[in-house]
Amino acid sequence: MLKKLLPYIVLLLGYAVIGQECPTPVLIDPLAGATNVPVNTTIRWNRVNGVPGYTISIGTTPSGTEILNNQSVGSATSYTPPLGLPANTQVYVTITLFFFEEGVADITCASETFRTEEVTSPPPCTLLSFPEDGATGVNVGVNLRWSYSPTATAYRLQLGTSPGASDVLDVDTGNTLSYNPPADLPENTLLFARVIARNENGSATACTEINFTTGAIAQLPGCTSLVSPQDGETGISLTPFLEWQAVAGADGYRVTIGNSPFTAEILDGVRFFTNSSAIINLEANRTFFITIIPFNEAGEAIGCEQQSFSTILGCGPYLDPASGELVTLNPVLSLPDTISFCENEAPWVLEAPDQADGFRWYQEGSDGQYRVISDTREVTLSGTGMYRYEAYNLSNDPVEPASCPSFKEFEVVSSELPxxxxxxxxxxxxxxxxxxxxxxxxxxxxxxxxxxxxxxxxxxxxxxxxxxxxxxxxxxxxxxxxxxxxNEPELSEGFPRFFSPNQDGINDYWQFTPVPGLDAVPLERIEIYDRYGKYLFRVLPGSQGWDGSYNGRALPGGTYWYKALDIEKKIFTGYFTLKR
Known part of the structure; x- marks a missing residue:
């Protein structure tokens, strides 16, 4: 069972609880229905949040596995077939969302298909990649490897004691990228090697050969295994200290670490001469694949197995096993876009409205750069302008907790009493x-x-x-x-409700008359307006008042408005009627 062969453990719930589903579309390169796709293409698909891993099958029929059978790629979302794809073929790709957990159903997405290109010429040349050209002291039991030649469907390997000769080895390896000779190579010998790629159109020609020198017959070291973290362990720090078992007779160890079983993004065959090393800045919530190969002057250990470990969940998003929901540790911010303070209260103190493990406040300078002005929940703001608010939570990494921040820019403006x-x-x-x-x-x-x-x-x-x-x-x-x-009561009675400027000696002028017995504040002036708000006349205290005219022209009867201002600068408004 594949689940028992792969040591991955995931702290997430399965499909029955979380309702994960396949993306639409699944493939992003090549797209479903594409034609004339290169045979050496890299297949890429859409990531699904909360899914810890994927497997890929490639066939010539829907859900087929003739080319690749349910290959795990860890959390990677791409895969490059190491031997390429068959030419002029309808290829079907099936991606499975893989949860690594017994009792949790994996989700197999519907197959998507594309057609590869027609190949009409022989493949290009390729070279032996191990041993390297000019290498010395090569182990006589070496496993020979070479690079993929695009469009090749088979290879021929020749090995001789002189340029162009094949007196040591001449074998058709088929469509593989390595060959382990059944017998040891001659010791202390300069050998010349060629790899000839071919397809149905012919073989590569005029290819370069390399040479290497074997060493004396010696004992190869054995393989090793992880001590810390252990194979398949989860919740590992993003800055782990790796340790593996020391191997007797080993001079050192070649270590490869990648995000999938086929990649080496972290370490690519780096040589160590101790059986431990610190690794920094790994990505959270991922499975890492590690291969450790001991070596000595006789060569490298043969057949060493790949191992793996998974890092802490980090900032997310990841699935909460209790709720089945996607969770992120980055705080949700509720600070508004604009903060206002009364101008007579400066400096202003602002408190973070959100729950988080820590806070930082930044102020924008004249150069447009933000600078930290506080690293506590409260900040003192000395003026208006642009600021930045940061709230962060810490991951549960026991060695070096990661900061999971959220940011918000906001403007501080001043306010005042109206x-x-x-x-x-x-x-x-x-x-x-x-x-x-x-x-x-x-x-x-x-x-x-x-x-x-x-x-x-x-x-x-x-x-x-x-x-x-x-x-x-x-x-x-x-x-x-x-x-x-x-219209304050004590003043409204002093403003006439109407007047009739017809020169009959009765109510010919409009003027405020204080009511006897009322202790009213004296007025400073009164302004008269028509019903449309047009200013007409200013009435001064003690004057005769307004005669109902504007620029010497008698105005028609109707409603007019007054606005009065007393010596304490209070405003009183109202209206009255002019009768003709």
Whole structure:
């Protein structure tokens, strides 16, 4: 069983719980239905969040395995067939989401297909890759290897004691990339090697040969195995200390580590002369494949098996075994885009609104670069401008926990108590409309006749029944509330409700007359407006008043408005009727 051969362990729930499903489409290169695909193509597919591994099958029929049978690639999302694909063939690729866990059903995606190119020429040359050209002291029991020649379907290996000769070895290896001679090569001998690739169109010609020199017959070292972490172990630190069993007679160890069984992104055959090494900056929530080959002057150990280990879950996303949901350790931020403070409260203190293991605050400088100004939950902001907020959680790595941050840029603006500069009244049928005009740098909201609201964003109130009102303006950021009285009772009685400028000596002028007995603050001036808000006349205290004209022309009867200002700068507004 493949599950028992592969040592991977995953701390995730299976399909029955989490509802994982195949992506659409599965393949991203080549795309399903593609034609004339190179035979040496790399097959790539879409990643599925929360899936720890994949297997790939390649065949010439739907779900077929004639070319490749259910090959595990770990968490990699690509695979390059080491021997290429057959030419001019309808190829079917089947990807399986693999959970590595007994009792959890894998998910086999529907096969997708493409057609490879027609090959009409012989393959290019290839060279022996091991031993390398010019190598000396090569073990007489060496396993010979060479590189894939695109479009090749078979290889011939020749080995001789002189250039072009094949007196030591001349064998057709078929479609393979290595050959282990059945008998030892001659010791202490200079040998010349050629690999001749071929396909149905012929063989490669004029290819270069390499040479190497064998050493004396000697004892090869045996293989080794991991001690820490152990083969198949999970939850490994992103900075692990690797240790393997020491091998008697070994001079050193060649170590390869990759993200899949066929790659070497971390270490590619690096030689170590001790049986341990620290590795840094591994990726979280991945399975790593490691091959350790002991060597000495006789050569490398033969047949050493690949092993694996899996790193901690890291920042995610990964599946929570308890809930079956995808989880990420990066905090979710709730800080708004704009932060406002009252300008008379600077410097301002802001506290992070989110739950996290740590915080950092940055301020944008004049050069556009952000610099740290706090690494605690609270930050003191000295001025307006652009800032950056960072909240982070730490992974559970016991050696070097990873920081899982989330960032948010925000703007700090100042606010202030509003100042009511004008109450603009206009006729609205039988009612009136009131527009509140204010000044200030804050963000304000408005209420009519109640300091408790409801408040509205719009400073215009329509359909208001004529009468006495108090308007309230409140800063949204808590900097305060101000009010102004419209038609204050003690003053409204002193403003005439009508006048008739017909020169009959009765109510020919409109002027404010204080009511006896009322302790009212003296007025500074009164301004007269028509129903459309056009300024007409200024009435000064103690003057005769307004005669109902504008620039010497008598105005028609109708409704007119007044705005009065007392010496304490309070504003009073109302309306009256001019009768003709």
């Amino acid at each position: 100042t009511i500069t004008n109450l603009d009244l206009q006729e609205d049928g039988e009612n009136i409309r009131i527009r509140i005009e204010v000044s200030g740098s804050g963000n304000y909201e408005y209420s009519l006749d109640s300091p408790d609201g409801p408040f509205q964003d719009n400073p215009l109130f329509t359909g208001v029944t004529p009468g006495s009102y108090t308007v309230y303006v409140r800063d949204r950021n808590g900097c305060g509330i101000v009010s102004a009285r419209l």
